[in-house]
Amino acid sequence: MKSCPACQRTYPNDAGFCPVEGTPLISASMVPIATHEDERVGTRLGGRYEIRRVVADGGMGRVYEGIDKQTDSRIAVKVLHDDVARDEVSLARFKREYEISANLPHDYIVSVTDFQRDEQANVWLLVMEYLDGEELRLALKREKGMAPARLVRMLSQVALGLDEAHARQFVHRDLKPDNIFLCGTREGDVVKLLDFGSVKDKNKDAKKLTVLGTTIGSPYYMAPEQAQGLDTLDARADVFALAAITYECITGYVPFDGNNGPSILLAILTKDPIPPTQRGAGGRHPIPPALDDVIEEALVKNPNIRTRTVGALADAVGHAYGLEGDHHAWARTPMPDLEQRAADATARVMRARSMPTRPHGIVAQSDPFASGGAGGGAAAGAAGMQDAFAASRESEMYDASAAGVPTGRPAWVIALAVGVAALFVGGGLALALVLGK
DSSP states (O other), X not given: OEEOTTTOOEEOTTOOBOTTTOOBOEEGGGSOOXXXXXXXXXXXXXXXXXXXXXXXXXXXXXXXXXXXXXXXXXXXXXXXXXXXXXXXXXXXXXXXXXXXXXXXXXXXXXXXXXXXXXXXTTEEEEEEEOOOSEEHHHHHHHHXXXXXXXXXXXXXXXXXXXXXXXXXXXXXXXXXXXXXXEEOOTTSOXXXXXXXXXXXXXXXXXXXXXXXXXOOSOGGGOXXXXXXXXXXXXXXXXXXXXXXXXXXXXXXXXXXXXXXXXXXXXXXXXXXXXXXXXXXXXXXXXXXXXXXHXXXXXXXXXXXXXXXXXXXXXXXXXXXXXXXXXXXHHTTSOHHHHHHHHHHHHHHHHHSOOXXXXXXXXOOOOOTTSTXXXXXXXXXXXXXXXXXXXXTTSTTTTTHHHHTOOTTOOHXXXXXXXXXHHHHHHHOOOOOOOXXX
């Protein structure tokens, strides 16, 4: 490995200059590690992971850049905070993230290589490949949207990664812009899906880390069945979340908004989003009318009539922009080529509203939120009120910073909103307001 003597960043042996500092790189072993107030910098954890610099602090741990001296590779090491390490459920989630990611080797899923306790340092650490780039969240904050070709390429790569997980009965359950990492290359972004610690394992003998009725996820991107904590949740919840992310990339706004967590969940359960062509009117990029139908189907509240797979969603978005082919090809098509093809199709796709994307003669499906339905209706709403957010103690599970909700907000407030919303949707019952201090 090579290192930059100015900023301590590490690079592969074939790199010549640091893109950040512009300085020539030299062998990492020849670059003394700068002193730092963090006593871990300059040490070796787990007997093999040399810590070079601090990268970021999160709710669950501190992230470092380092070198795996055994493989001579660049790595990221997350050292768990002491309070997290003392929590058995949190530890189990990190262990599961390691185990699932290790079983999902894929070009578009971050590689997690180790999870262990360093007895000498008395810390737990999660080790993964080091990624250069930025989270989708940062790109959206800066650009207030995403160009069509870049969006299609990103969705196509996300779909390929998620389809692999779904085929093995893993539901990500916490898709959001923070967990989609964009690694810049000469041909365009290469996506890496992050954080499989919230996964719902649908395999028969899977160990459950949450109880029935528990809600896991981030409010802005949560499917209705997920907001209610229904055990019937499956891969279609990830379709809903990816559609919500797509909506935000197209319009610059989330599809379901609110002043706090409960109001966001209430909107998800009871309201329909403003069509993208209306919400994003006047934006930097033209929005084809066909996207209104694509997003409507992908964000429908009944999962039985929702877009079936993330791959189908990526295909529908690409076709709405006038592209030929499918997500398997678009994921690997260089950005200049996709941009030209999307530009050539702009006039055609903007002329008139397309026919609805749903197939003709669709067979009616039962609504899981209908009154009297299995697991739905008023009964589900009442059950959901019991402990709808019992597991939201983990700040990375409940995206409080994104929702603008203090992390100390009582769980009963959120549970109340979910339960009341379920009563509205499920049975059309009279609303009873419960007030408390």
